[in-house]
Amino acid sequence: MRLPVLLLTCLLAAPVLWAQRAVPSSGQWLIEPGDNSATLQLNVRYGERGHSSNWGRDVPLREFVGLTAADTSGSGAVHFKIVRAAGTLDCEGWFERGKGSGHFTYQPNPDFVAQLAKRGINAPTEWEQFEMTMAGLGLDLVDELARQTYDRPTAEVLARMATHGVDLDYVKELGARGYRLQDPERLVRMRDHGVDEDFVASLDNAGYRNLDIEALVRLRDHGVNDDYIADMKEMGYAPSNPEELVESRDHGVDPSYIASLKAAGYEGLSLPELRRARDHGVTRAYIQRVKSRLSSNPSLDEVIRLRDRGFD
Numbered sequence: 001m002r003l004p005v006l007l008l009t010c011l012l013a014a015p016v017l018w019a020q021r022a023v024p025s026s027g028q029w030l031i032e033p034g035d036n037s038a039t040l041q042l043n044v045r046y047g048e049r050g051h052s053s054n055w056g057r058d059v060p061l062r063e064f065v066g067l068t069a070a071d072t073s074g075s076g077a078v079h080f081k082i083v084r085a086a087g088t089l090d091c092e093g094w095f096e097r098g099k100g101s102g103h104f105t106y107q108p109n110p111d112f113v114a115q116l117a118k119r120g121i122n123a124p125t126e127w128e129q130f131e132m133t134m135a136g137l138g139l140d141l142v143d144e145l146a147r148q149t150y151d152r153p154t155a156e157v158l159a160r161m162a163t164h165g166v167d168l169d170y171v172k173e174l175g176a177r178g179y180r181l182q183d184p185e186r187l188v189r190m191r192d193h194g195v196d197e198d199f200v201a202s203l204d205n206a207g208y209r210n211l212d213i214e215a216l217v218r219l220r221d222h223g224v225n226d227d228y229i230a231d232m233k234e235m236g237y238a239p240s241n242p243e244e245l246v247e248s249r250d251h252g253v254d255p256s257y258i259a260s261l262k263a264a265g266y267e268g269l270s271l272p273e274l275r276r277a278r279d280h281g282v283t284r285a286y287i288q289r290v291k292s293r294l295s296s297n298p299s300l301d302e303v304i305r306l307r308d309r310g311f312d
Helices: 069-073 110-118 126-135 139-147 155-163 168-176 184-192 197-205 213-221 226-234 243-250 255-263 271-279 284-294 300-308
Strands: 005-010 026-033 039-046 051-060 076-083 087-096 099-108
Touching: 026 087, 069 076, 069 087, 076 099, 087 126, 099 126, 110 126, 110 139, 126 155, 139 155, 139 168, 155 184, 168 184, 168 197, 184 213, 197 213, 197 226, 213 243, 226 243, 226 255, 243 271, 255 271, 255 284, 271 300, 284 300
Parallel strands: none
Antiparallel strands: 005 051, 026 039, 026 099, 039 051, 076 087, 087 099
């Protein structure tokens, strides 16, 4: 899944607070072929009061109201709308050989604000509503959060969820796997760290379910992915506590290292023993040199002691 990209470039020397950002009444759109025939790569450029911004993502063709596949593959003028719950982009322009460009005007939807109010959510600022429009945040996400008994979000939190890629599918998928985090801000944190539906599914399949958010983030941040988990399991290491895998990954204990020590005659080592050996620089080549010089088979502890004393 491609996440929304929101690139904000400040052209002024002085920083400007988000709350002071001017909502664009108009801007430029550019369209190129998407990842498949059912999507288009949409880029929107806008700028007011000395700021220039660019937003882009793959958008299903069905979301372009009044634009057909024939329009995008032909040559000529087009007029279409991108209608979202929070607002609409009214677009005019031209297509030539699968690529199009033109201008849009932005129209916020006042009914969206009224519907949020009915749900006990404060009115968003103009900028927050524009962010929700661009990300396609709808009332169905708000209702899903309520269904899963999340704390009621503010408009500011909803806008942050929108710009960080927390959408309806993400919330539903996590909920179906038992992750109902109460605080919607936690969804943003997980999304920012790359804890997506596929990653959670891979942990589920490996037997690591109902982990707390910090454990999920830590696993993702430290590269404990489905490949590493599967490879370690094949080597005989499937600890009940996934933190063991985090520590092993951090210390450079991977299947190739385990295999090298097995080949050197050290099998059945625990993960703590493997981490200790790795930390002390014990390699297969070093073990072979030690065995050759001593004409014996020292224990792993003895090999580590020799390594620490500079024996080579």
